[in-house]
Amino acid sequence: MNNLELVVGAIIGWLALGALGLLRPRRLVYVSRVLFPAGAAVGLALAVVGFLSIGAPAQSLVLPLGLPDLPFHLRLDALSAFFLLLLGATAAAVSIYSAGYFRANDGSVPGLICLEYHVFLAAMAMVLVADDAYLFMVAWETMALSSYFLVTTDHKIPEIRRAGFLYLLIAHVGALAILLCFGVLQGGSGDYTFDAMRAIELAGAWPSIAFFLALVGFGAKAGLLPLHVWLPEAHPAAPSPVSALMSAVMLKTAIYGLLRVTFDLLHAQLWWWGVVTLAVGLVTALFGVVFAAVQSDMKRLLAYSSIENIGIIVAGIGLTILFRAYDKPLLAAITLTAVLYHALNHAFFKSLLFLATGSVLHSTHERSLGKLGGLIHRMPWVAGLALVGTLAIAGLPPLNGFVSEWLLLQAFLFTPTLPQSFVNMLVPLATAALVLAVALAAYVMVKFYGIIFLGRMREPHLAYAKDAGPMERVALIYLAFGCVVLGIFPVNVIAMLDPVNALLVGSSAMQEGPRSWLLLAPINADRSSYSPLIVLVVIVIVVLLTVQIVHRFYHGRVRRAPPWDCGFPGQTPRMQDTAEGFGQPIRNVFEPFFRMERHLPSPFDTKPVYSVKADDHFWHWLYVPIVRGAEVLARLVGRIQQGRISVYLTYSFFTLLALLFFVR
Amino acid sequence: MTIAGFLSQLLQIAVALILAPLLVGWVNQCRAWLSNRSAPSLLLPYRTIRKLFAKDAVVAENASPIFRLTPYVVFGAMCCAAAIVPSLATDLPFARAADAIALVGLFALARVFMSLAAMDIGTAFGSLGARRDMFIGFLAEPALLMVLFTASLISGSTSLPEIVDTLAHREFGIYPSLAFAGVAFTMVSLAENARIPIDNPATHLELTMIHEAMLLEYSARHLALLEWASALKLFNYSCIGLAIFLPFGIVTSGTDWLALLSAAPLLIGKLAAGGFALALIETLSAKMRIFRAPEFLGTAFMLAVLAMLVNLLLGA
Numbered sequence: 001m002n003n004l005e006l007v008v009g010a011i012i013g014w015l016a017l018g019a020l021g022l023l024r025p026r027r028l029v030y031v032s033r034v035l036f037p038a039g040a041a042v043g044l045a046l047a048v049v050g051f052l053s054i055g056a057p058a059q060s061l062v063l064p065l066g067l068p069d070l071p072f073h074l075r076l077d078a079l080s081a082f083f084l085l086l087l088g089a090t091a092a093a094v095s096i097y098s099a100g101y102f103r104a105n106d107g108s109v110p111g112l113i114c115l116e117y118h119v120f121l122a123a124m125a126m127v128l129v130a131d132d133a134y135l136f137m138v139a140w141e142t143m144a145l146s147s148y149f150l151v152t153t154d155h156k157i158p159e160i161r162r163a164g165f166l167y168l169l170i171a172h173v174g175a176l177a178i179l180l181c182f183g184v185l186q187g188g189s190g191d192y193t194f195d196a197m198r199a200i201e202l203a204g205a206w207p208s209i210a211f212f213l214a215l216v217g218f219g220a221k222a223g224l225l226p227l228h229v230w231l232p233e234a235h236p237a238a239p240s241p242v243s244a245l246m247s248a249v250m251l252k253t254a255i256y257g258l259l260r261v262t263f264d265l266l267h268a269q270l271w272w273w274g275v276v277t278l279a280v281g282l283v284t285a286l287f288g289v290v291f292a293a294v295q296s297d298m299k300r301l302l303a304y305s306s307i308e309n310i311g312i313i314v315a316g317i318g319l320t321i322l323f324r325a326y327d328k329p330l331l332a333a334i335t336l337t338a339v340l341y342h343a344l345n346h347a348f349f350k351s352l353l354f355l356a357t358g359s360v361l362h363s364t365h366e367r368s369l370g371k372l373g374g375l376i377h378r379m380p381w382v383a384g385l386a387l388v389g390t391l392a393i394a395g396l397p398p399l400n401g402f403v404s405e406w407l408l409l410q411a412f413l414f415t416p417t418l419p420q421s422f423v424n425m426l427v428p429l430a431t432a433a434l435v436l437a438v439a440l441a442a443y444v445m446v447k448f449y450g451i452i453f454l455g456r457m458r459e460p461h462l463a464y465a466k467d468a469g470p471m472e473r474v475a476l477i478y479l480a481f482g483c484v485v486l487g488i489f490p491v492n493v494i495a496m497l498d499p500v501n502a503l504l505v506g507s508s509a510m511q512e513g514p515r516s517w518l519l520l521a522p523i524n525a526d527r528s529s530y531s532p533l534i535v536l537v538v539i540v541i542v543v544l545l546t547v548q549i550v551h552r553f554y555h556g557r558v559r560r561a562p563p564w565d566c567g568f569p570g571q572t573p574r575m576q577d578t579a580e581g582f583g584q585p586i587r588n589v590f591e592p593f594f595r596m597e598r599h600l601p602s603p604f605d606t607k608p609v610y611s612v613k614a615d616d617h618f619w620h621w622l623y624v625p626i627v628r629g630a631e632v633l634a635r636l637v638g639r640i641q642q643g644r645i646s647v648y649l650t651y652s653f654f655t656l657l658a659l660l661f662f663v664r
Numbered sequence: 665m666t667i668a669g670f671l672s673q674l675l676q677i678a679v680a681l682i683l684a685p686l687l688v689g690w691v692n693q694c695r696a697w698l699s700n701r702s703a704p705s706l707l708l709p710y711r712t713i714r715k716l717f718a719k720d721a722v723v724a725e726n727a728s729p730i731f732r733l734t735p736y737v738v739f740g741a742m743c744c745a746a747a748i749v750p751s752l753a754t755d756l757p758f759a760r761a762a763d764a765i766a767l768v769g770l771f772a773l774a775r776v777f778m779s780l781a782a783m784d785i786g787t788a789f790g791s792l793g794a795r796r797d798m799f800i801g802f803l804a805e806p807a808l809l810m811v812l813f814t815a816s817l818i819s820g821s822t823s824l825p826e827i828v829d830t831l832a833h834r835e836f837g838i839y840p841s842l843a844f845a846g847v848a849f850t851m852v853s854l855a856e857n858a859r860i861p862i863d864n865p866a867t868h869l870e871l872t873m874i875h876e877a878m879l880l881e882y883s884a885r886h887l888a889l890l891e892w893a894s895a896l897k898l899f900n901y902s903c904i905g906l907a908i909f910l911p912f913g914i915v916t917s918g919t920d921w922l923a924l925l926s927a928a929p930l931l932i933g934k935l936a937a938g939g940f941a942l943a944l945i946e947t948l949s950a951k952m953r954i955f956r957a958p959e960f961l962g963t964a965f966m967l968a969v970l971a972m973l974v975n976l977l978l979g980a
Contacts, residue, residue: 374786376728387730394776397762397769406765413813413822428972431813432965435806442772442805443798446779450794456726456786519760528822534761535744535770542740550885554717563724564881565787577783577791585799589958 003053004061004076007084007129010046011122014039018118025111032099035114039121040095046125047088053081055499060131066138073193075131078499079264082340083128083256089482090248090347091121093475097355098241100471101362108153113239120146120245127253133182133192140178143253144171147246151238163233170230174220178257181213185265197265207266211273214261215280221254223307224314225284226618232291235303236367240358243299247306248351252343255313259339262321263504271325275423278318278430285311285437290593292444293586294614296369296579298357301448302350305393308437309346313339315434316408319415320505322423329507331414333498334522337509338407340497345392345400345486352389352479353448356382359468359476360452366459369448369579374457378465381473383453388480390449392487394442398532398539400487403520405438410528440586447582456573488532490520580612587614595620669757672924673747676756680746683932684899685709685892687939694943695866709895716888724785724881734781735882735889741774742896751903752927753915754825754832763822764812768805771856774893775801782878793877796954800862800874803961804855807848810968814845815908817975824907832911840978844971846909850945851964853901855957857894860946862957872951899935906934 001009017035024030053059058077065072076084098117102110123146126139148171152164186192187200202210220227235243262269288307295301316339323332357367359382366372376383392399412434415427457463468476486493494509501509509522521529550556565571587594594614601608640651689706696703705711723732747758748767762770779794816822818841819830855862858875867873879890907914913930915923952960 374726376730376784377726383728391773391776394772395769396773396776397766402766402769406769409765409809410822413816424976425973428810428969428976431972432806432810432969435809436802436965439772439802439805442776443802446776446783446794446798450780450783450791454728454730454780454784454786455791527820527826528763528765529760530763530766531761534758535766538744538747538758538761539737539740542743543736546736546739546889550717550889554885555720558721558723560725561722563726563785563787564722565785565789566880568788571787573786575788576786577795582791582795585795585958586802588955 002059003049003056003081004059004074004129006049007046007076007125008061008063008074010042010049010088011125013042014118014122014125017042018115018122021111021114021118023111025109028102028110031110031114032102035118036095036099036102039118040092040099043088043091043095043121045088047085047092050081050083050085050088051496054078054085054496056081066134070134072135073131073195074129074135075194076129078503079256079259080128082497082500083252084125086252086344086347087121087124087128087249090351091245093478093482094241094245094248094351094355096478097244097358097472097475100469100475101241101358102239103362108149108155113150113153116146116149117242120150124249124253128256131194133179133186133194133197137175137179137182140175143250144168144175147242147250150242151234151246153239153242154237160237163230163237167230167234170220170227174217174227177213177217177220179217181210181217181261184210184213185261194260194265201267207268208270208273211262211266211269212276214258215277218254218258218261219280219314222251222258222310222314223284223288224280224310225287226622228284228288228307229616229618229623231307232295232300232303235306235354236297236299240299240354240361243302244351244354244358247303247354248347251306251310252347255310255317255339255343258314258317259504262317263324269321269325271322271420271423274318274320274322274325275426276318277321278315278426281311281313281315281318282430282433282437283311284308285315286433286440287311287593289437289440289444290586290590291614291616293440293447294580294583294594296583297367298360298369298372298448298452299354299367301369301444302353302357305441305444306346306350308441309342309350309393312405312408312434312437313342313346315430316342316411319408319411319430322415322418323411324505326418326420328418329505330509330523331411332505333501333507333509334407334414335411336501336505337494337497338404338411340500341407341486341490341493342404344493344497345404345483348479348482348486349389349392349401352476352483353386353393355472355476355479356386356389357452359472360465363465363467364462366462369451371459372452372457372462373455373459373573373576374453374462375465376453378462379453379467382468382476385473385476385480386453387449388483390445392483394445395438396442398487398536400483403487403490403493403530403532406530407522408434410522413528414523443586447579451577451579451582455576458573458576488536489517490530490532491517494520587612593617669755672753672755673757675924676751676753677743677747679751679928680749680896680899680903681743681892683935684895685713687899687902687935688895690936691898691939691943691946694940695946698943698947709891713888713892716883716891717885719884721884721886723883723886726785727881728784730777731781731784731881732886734777735886735893737777738774739889739893739896741770741777742893742900745770745900746896748824749900749903750825750828750907750914752924752931753917754829754907755915755917756825759823759825764816764824764827765809765822767824768809768812771808771897772801772805774897775805778878778890782881785881787881789873789877789880793874793880796874797878800855800957800961803958803965804852807852807961807965807968808856810965810972811845811849811852811908814841814968814971814975817972818842824904828907828911828914829916831908832914841971841975842909844967844974846905848964848967848971849905849909851960851967853905854942854945855961855964857898857901859942861949861952862960864951872954874954902935902938906931906938910934 061074063072123142130136292304320335693703782790782794863874
């Protein structure tokens with residue numbers, strides 16, 4: 001069996017596990033102790049296959065499924081393999097976690113969740129190996145639908161149904177754009193296989209049209225501005241493992257699609273695509289992180305942080321297009337490496353954090369940051385592992401988030417070699433926006449971690465919170481371990497994903513410089529180098545030495561006492577910063593970003609209430625007008641609806657006449 | 665890496681560790697002179713640290729392990745940073761492992777741990793300090809990065825020793841981009857080291873404090889380490905500023921012991937001048953309201969961006 005057949009086997013395996021869930025849909029033990037762990041094993045196997053096939057030559061397969069004369073074309077090349085690795089590695093963790101997570105009273109019956117979950121996984125894998133537009137769209141829609149059902153697991157709550165609907169709507173707007181994009185790409189040949197699209201050279205404005213349709217279509221799935229509105233609604237609505245999967249993997253399938261269309265199916269890239277993509281990515285990143293800073297729902301906060309990370313990834317893609325357009329393959333390869341690396345990193349730390357919020361949610365039934373706090377004392381495992389994810393996503397050395405951001409910043413610093421001075425002038429601004437987003441991410445993550453896990457418990461019932469169970473713990477440990485390994489061995493990771501660079505931009509990122517596994521040096525070591533392992537070892541040595549010296553020469557005595565707090569008596573947990581309080585400075589500085597509804601109490605209120613709602617301008621600028629327009633249109637159409645058969649028959653008559661006239 | 669190189673690296677870290685409290689003492693002395701007070705001893709910071717080490721540590725009842733770990737992590741990150749920043753010589757083997765971006769990352773690591781520890785006890789002042797410090801940081805950190813990027817565009821490298829080598833060996837002249845960057849860097853250093861006009865290191869005035877609010881719950885050896893770490897931070901920032909904007913006299917080879925010995929007085933002289941300038945700025949300006957800080961730091965950030973633009977436009 002070759003690797004592609006193994007991937008097909010994994011897809012069939014997932015589908016079969018989903019179907020098995022229907023055998024005894026109400027038996028929680030059967031679903032969670034047998035099916036989900038088996039799904040995790042399949043995921044792990046898929047990750048291994050993906051890992052092994054990144055460097056292998058591309059393989060194709062034609063399956064006689066689907067419509068007659070329209071078989072499914074499958075292909076496994078380096079790009080697909082890399083994203084399969086990402087999918088498999090993340091799915092394994094999420095499945096193990098799900099085995100411990102789902103309870104009998106989570107809305108839908110366990111067997112149904114199991115079916116939807118595994119169909120979702122299989123559909124994502126299918127998207128990644130599809131080699132014709134037909135299969136791609138079938139898989140893409142299956143992915144959207146199955147995830148819609150997963151989002152609405154708790155379908156008895158109206159807000160969740162609404163969030164699911166919004167998600168489905170925007171998913172279909174995106175799918176439409178992707179469909180049109182493939183329509184342009186086939187160039188009138190009528191052949192929808194990707195091979196045919198690769199062979200056709202589009203003329204005139206058509207490549208640009210195809211690219212921007214792809215940007216809109218995949219951007220809707222990834223959460224690019226202004227199509228991001230579904231993310232902060234759907235992620236909190238979905239059960240945590242599903243949020244993790246959607247944020248960590250499904251958004252990446254959109255990145256995969258964008259890379260596939262831009263660098264594989266289209267022949268040449270134009271420089272101004274790069275500028276537009278870069279701008280959209282950076283605006284999305286800044287927007288996402290500013291909004292994340294003012295959220296008070298922990299899963300909404302993470303959803304906005306996903307928007308930020310996707311923005312960074314897309315900005316990297318924009319820079320890659322720029323380098324590619326100006327024929328700098330080596331720099332394009334370095335930038336693309338940063339993009340792929342960040343995608344992988346994001347999959348790990350974001351699923352870690354989403355799963356951690358799931359454990360918090362299960363043991364406290366509380367999603368609002370204002371009612372959490374001090375959980376590090378009750379949930380040490382979750383708190384400790386979430387700390388790794390927090391530091392990683394905040395982009396701190398020596399963890400993995402820092403490596404990809406480092407690479408991306410290096411790539412930005414190489415841009416002055418571009419021939420066009422106008423583009424050159426953009427670089428400082430783009431760099432400034434990027435570093436601002438990265439620095440704000442640290443603010444957001446301190447807020448997230450500090451308010452949930454540190455401080456004193458804001459509600460008395462938090463004292464009964466229990467730590468995560470063994471299955472959940474295993475998944476969290478695995479993901480935290482991934483964050484550390486990806487952070488400490490960047491050279492090996494880059495060597496692993498290098499074949500993707502060769503495939504997409506025709507160059508390896510590791511052509512020059514000393515090939516040492518210890519030192520990451522993209523161009524040469526004189527220019528820039530970074531070695532997370534050495535940094536980590538030095539910090540650890542200094543810490544251990546200091547502890548030793550302090551304890552040897554002085555003493556290790558510690559006395560426990562009540563907190564001092566400038567001698568202020570009568571401290572209550574309510575005096576700590578709330579989520580709103582912690583985000584207040586950001587809300588102040590970025591006031592024009594928000595549409596704020598504030599309610600301030602007057603001095604005479606007997607029961608003073610303060611509330612502030614920071615809303616998204618896009619709702620009111622873009623979506624509300626569209627909804628109004630649709631309503632007006634519907635009313636106009638409604639006029640011809642008379643409710644009488646004779647009138648409808650007249651319509652049919654005129655339609656027939658018109659058809660006869662046109663078709664003849 | 666040779667044994668000599670390793671020793672020279674250790675020597676520079678040791679120099680930083682030893683000189684850092686002295687620099688703080690010197691700045692305090694200058695401040696006292698400038699405001700017509702009788703000055704405290706130059707060695708007072710050393711005595712404070714020694715005294716604190718000998719005391720019993722008092723830790724809040726509900727402190728988590730993060731609280732006790734933080735002083736060591738912050739101290740470790742600052743020592744790491746001291747190993748990257750060229751003070752006496754630009755020959756730093758460890759700088760290969762961490763460049764200017766990683767240096768900013770190390771500062772951020774220390775800041776994040778400080779803020780988490782401040783939130784850990786769950787007091788009103790702790791979370792106030794954490795929020796304000798992260799707030800200052802989110803503007804100061806990008807500005808610092810942009811300053812370093814301007815310097816690295818000139819030298820074509822993000823490694824600090826390389827940058828300093830290039831800057832030290834150019835012909836003397838006025839570089840407009842570096843002028844902008846210099847102003848931005850000065851403003852950032854004031855903010856990052858909790859100095860007037862952003863913060864006041866000498867006060868525990870509750871409503872205005874930032875850095876001190878985060879240290880409130882610390883005592884004894886933990887406090888000593890944090891005080892030492894913040895002295896190291898001031899030393900590191902001073903050395904970055906001196907190395908980029910006044911790089912003359914810095915030695916290229918770290919194993920030329922005689923040259924190192926001659927570079928030491930020069931470094932001390934430059935630090936003394938820098939410390940005096942800092943005290944002068946602090947004496948001449950008033951503390952800002954916290955809501956004005958974004959304007960101050962936004963200006964620094966814009967100046968740094970401008971420096972990068974000017975560098976690309978004029979090539980200097």
